[in-house]
Amino acid sequence: MAAGALALAVSYLVRISIGGVFIPELGSQTFFSYVPTSVESVATESLGIFAKYITFVVAILVVLFIYGAIGLYLHRLFRKLHLNNPLVQTALGSTVSYVIFLLIGGALLELTVVTGQPVSLDTLITSSLPPQLAFGFVLSFLYSRELESKPHEAAKRPAPVIDTVRRRYIKMGIASAVALAILLSGVEIFLPKPTTEATLSKEIQAFFMNEVTANPDFYRVDINIEAPQVDVASWKLAVTGMVNSPLDLTYNDIVSMPYVEQYNTLECISNVVGGDLISNAKWRGVKLEDILKAAGASQEAVYVVFRCYDGYDVGIPIQKARDSGTILAYMMNDAQLPKEHGYPLRAVVPGLYGQHNAKWITEIQVVNEVYQGFWQRRGWANDATYKTTSTIVIPGNSPLRRRFMIPGGDSSVTEGTIPVAGIAFAGDRGIEKVEVSVDGGNTWQQASLKDPLSNYTWVLWSKEWNPPAAGAYKLMVRATDGEGNLQISTLEAPFPSGATGYQVIDVSVVS
Secondary structure (H helix, E strand, O other): OHHHHHHHHHHHHHHHHHOOOHHHHHHHHHHHHHHHHHHHHHHHHHHHHHHHHHHHHHHHHHHHHHHHHHHHHHEEEHHOOOOOOHHHHHHHHHHHHHHHHHHHHHHHHOOOOOOOOOOOHHHHHHOOOOHHHHHHHHHHHHHHHHHHOOOHHHHHOOHEEEEEEEEHHHHHHHHHHHHHHHHOOOOHOOOEEEEHHHHHHHHHHHHHHOOOOOOOOOOOOOOOOOOOOOOOOEEEEEEEEEEEOOOOEHHHHHOOOOOOOEEEEOOOOOOOOOOOOOEEEEEEEHHHHHHHHOOOOOOOOEEEEEEEEOOOOEEEEEEHHHHOOEEEEEOOOOOOOOOOOOOOOOEEEEEEHHHHOOEEEEEEEEEOOOOOOHHHHHHHOOOOEEEOEEEEEEOOHHHHHHHHOOOEEEOEEEEEEEEEEEEEEEEHHHHEEEEEEEEEEOOOOEOOOOOOOOOOOOOOEEEEOOOOOOOOEEEEEEEEEEEOOOOOOOOOOOOOOOOOOOEEEEEEEOO
């Protein structure tokens, strides 16, 4: 498998340098295209962003096994035909692996619905050559070394040597399976480690100081393993469909237009109660309404469709597209929009879950019907209005702490005045009040709210709690949105329209 590992490394270098095809990535995206939504939603709910990368790891292991099988077959063939010429070995090994992976890649390209970048059969043909040449060369080198180390054994007893290769192959397979099992069962090792109660006051300060999520810490959920790398020099935004004047806008055209800056919180529709697939940033961009006006969008239009560089597509109602808060953003937190978050252009749509906030946009199409996008065709809600949510960040070990750059907490706190704090969010409806319960929901006390950065962001809240005695407590939180609607108490999974329910955490108060 060493030759296969090197071939994968070369293939990945080709992928990131000149935009070639990386078979594990393509395989993962093909899997994403067809996995049942019920399976996808459970995986995302249980593993969050790690679900996608675990699939990628599995795809890499599968490709390694394929290389191992090819290597075992060629090893047998070399011995059977007495091929001792390194050039012939390299040529034969490269040709066999090239044909096999060309067939696999071609089949995946035919089956997949999305790719992280535009990929053609020509790209597959040319980018597959370097890794397979590397595979053939290393395979020949390793075979020659084996014959040199055991010349008499290789000539007299070929079968044991083959058995040795097979045993090595099986051992590597078992090791890979064990590593994958550890990865699947130990995702929590990536989470921040607990700290002591003594840091709580500093945590509260850090919590309020980091209301805006830093770009590297902003959650990312999309259909790609590797974020698409768009050449902005050749990129254009096409505005088509029910418009009087179709547009073809360059990046310079867009950044030259009058812009707006606003704070928006984005939340993934797959976010669970108390989850961390939510972040807040400052965005700069142009109003989508200005683009639609410039194109002369029809008054009879029903939906606006975003089509993206990676094959993703989603639509939003025309009323939401004309909302003054809906923008096409090209900057994030006073910096160029990172490629992971949609460079050169993404949508920021107040009130709708992240799946409607398309990234890497290349076309805006105005249509006269309700449009079902990539995830909607798989069963996720098309009317994806944010559900009201609230989360306790302090005390405890909420995964949301990482968005505020706060080290992991502890469920045990020392008796005395204990600060309790967290976030509440209801999209563009705002938050009217937040209430906290320390007795499992029997009684509720109102928390203090920090003024939000805009009408489109989360609200930070806090409350001081003085437990009457040491012991075990169940803390809960609920929010009421700006329209007076209390957060839904029934616990429901994210699929198909977003999670609901009150977050509950167990806290132990010690003397």
